[in-house]
Amino acid sequence: MVMEKLGDSLQGALKKLIGSGRIDERTVNEVVKDIQRALLQADVNVKLVMGMSQRIKERAMKEEPPAGMNPREHVIRIVYQELMEIIGKGAEIQLKPQTIMMVGLQGSGKTTSTAKLARYFQRKGLKAGVIAADTFRPGAYHQLKTLCEKLNVAFYGEEGNPDAIEITRNGLKVLDKYDIKIVDTAGRHALEAELIEEMEQINAVAKPDHRFMVLDAGIGQQASQQAHAFNDSVGITGVIITKLDGTAKGGGALSAVSETKAPIAFIGVGETPEDFEKFEADRFISRLLGMGDLKSLMEKAEESLSEEDVNVEALMQGRFTLKDMYKQLEAMNKMGPLKQIMSMLPMGMGGMGGMKLSDEMFQATSDKMKNYKFIMDSMTEQEMIDPKLIGGSRIKRISRGSGCSPEDVRELLKYHKTMQTALKGFRGGKFNIQKMMKKK
Ligand code: GDP
Missing domain, CATH: 3.40.50.300 (P-loop containing nucleotide triphosphate hydrolases)
Known part of the structure; x- marks a missing residue:
């Protein structure tokens, strides 16, 4: 196997995690130490390793596991995501002349x-x-x-x-x-x-x-x-x-x-x-961690998302209001960095069927989220359901009410529109959105 030694050590660390009775700070620290050792032996840069260890510790202790995921799976998922960060996404290779x-x-x-x-x-x-x-x-x-x-x-x-x-x-x-x-x-x-x-x-x-x-x-x-x-x-x-x-x-x-x-x-x-x-970074890391079922772990997270936070019915009927968008954004934020999970979400199927969504759509950081919340709080119920109503004067009013700039309001509206268009494309009969949601 490729990089067998690293794989063995990482798998050893995760086994400890799986075998331990409780996931507390001590367990996490121990596992992180093992991961550190494994990565350093594989010649990964010390600074990278230290940064990653710190993040795993913090996230494992602070972040709540997504619904349906136990604390062990949660930590494994964090390790997986942080390894993905270190190794990068990989180049996109197109099968064309x-x-x-x-x-x-x-x-x-x-x-x-x-x-x-x-x-x-x-x-x-x-x-x-x-x-x-x-x-x-x-x-x-x-x-x-x-x-x-x-x-x-x-x-x-x-x-x-x-x-x-x-x-x-x-x-x-x-x-x-x-x-x-x-x-x-x-x-x-x-x-x-x-x-x-x-x-x-x-x-x-x-x-x-x-x-x-x-x-x-x-x-x-x-x-x-x-x-x-x-x-x-x-x-x-x-x-x-x-x-x-x-x-x-x-x-x-x-x-x-x-x-x-x-x-x-x-x-x-x-x-x-x-x-x-x-x-393919995800596959590479799954293999390294010896976790054939990592994909299903990801799917589990995605399922809990779709059931709780995303109004699939409404999406399928093409009703995608600002409210739905807000819920979806909030759900995505709960799950961690957007980029990493975009492939799990119905609106994140970038590249499929030529429906590539632009990068800027995924840059909704938590800061922006806060702004979006203020902006939406300053909208009327009707405006949330039918954003087309929002013209120049309403933008000014919403901007004043929310303390955000008119540009921010426009950005939010644009973001919504792009997502709506993308979803319409998916509904076109060619794709089954629910089936796609199951897809990693
Ligand atoms: P070039 O001078 O860059 O064109 O190098 P070559 O293509 O001639 O490769 C140098 C040596 O590395 C050859 O003996 C190849 O067989 C070997 N090689 C290339 N890629 C791999 C690989 O992925 N694994 C192994 N084990 N050997 C490789």
Whole structure:
């Protein structure tokens, strides 16, 4: 298993939690100490670990478990959420025609990952081709060619031609009809001027949709410097972390990359083309914690939400008043950071069926919530049910009454409208909202 040692230690910590009679401060402290040790051994940055420990302790003692969740499950859920924070959400990979440029230092696993990535898209039904533009490392051309032949992936290369830019240009023409074009570029031992220049030139010619940086997990926390350096020179849209199967420092690499804000896109977990996974933080962490049923735990939280706080009936009939919205926001806030739980909520199914909801919708922090409450308290019952009634003069009145600015009032109304529109889309018959609510 990938990162077996970390997984074992984390699971050991949680077992203690599950086995303990009562969940009190002492138990939580003990469990947090074990988690700390596990993460530090996996090379996760001390500061990150300390911050996380503190938050787990505080949340475990202060936050009330959501309805239907016992205190043990509640603490496990907090650990899970905090690990998610450390590791980041992961890059969004779209299954559509695109050009991808691979960058990274020599030996990072770039060529291997190029073939693995082509294979990944091919399995999803997209035709993939690769371009061998690593003219620096002598074996790269043949290595990639052989891999592609094995995988039945189209290959373009010009053996003996040292001009990587020309090869890229020609390759893109030849592979024009392919959905996915992946350019394997040269690495060096370090990020030197020559390498940067070549990357920039290939970048200009290929105009890739993605620039994936390949990183060896074995470098642990140093991943952060490398990711920063590459990001500064060409702009990284995703990171592929390789060799997670063979290092104890995986936690360091994953968390360090996440901190740079370059999202993790894929992970390499072995030498064969199959040992490659799209990085999905929730699944990764569930596996690490050995909790196959973590999903159901999340679902449980979501169910308690839907029954108590969300008027599903009304939503399904398209009645989504400001009152409903307030209830929903309040419920979401109770559950923790919005971003983390948006996928559990009916209005949070971002990305499904093209109904992507904008980021700003999820930025309703508790501060905003307070404002929203004041604003809504200054509205009449009728206005809450039918916000269309609220025009310019009413906005002024509500603003004065609530002590919030007219912009705040407008923002609230806009927020409501966007959500209403989104919900209408879901009602369109194509989706079953209740079924979707069950979906994590
Ligand atoms: P490049 O110089 O960056 O193109 O590196 P290569 O693709 O040639 O990879 C260097 C070595 O790492 C090769 O022996 C690969 O088989 C190995 N490698 C790449 N990815 C992984 C991985 O995820 N796990 C393991 N165990 N080995 C890997």
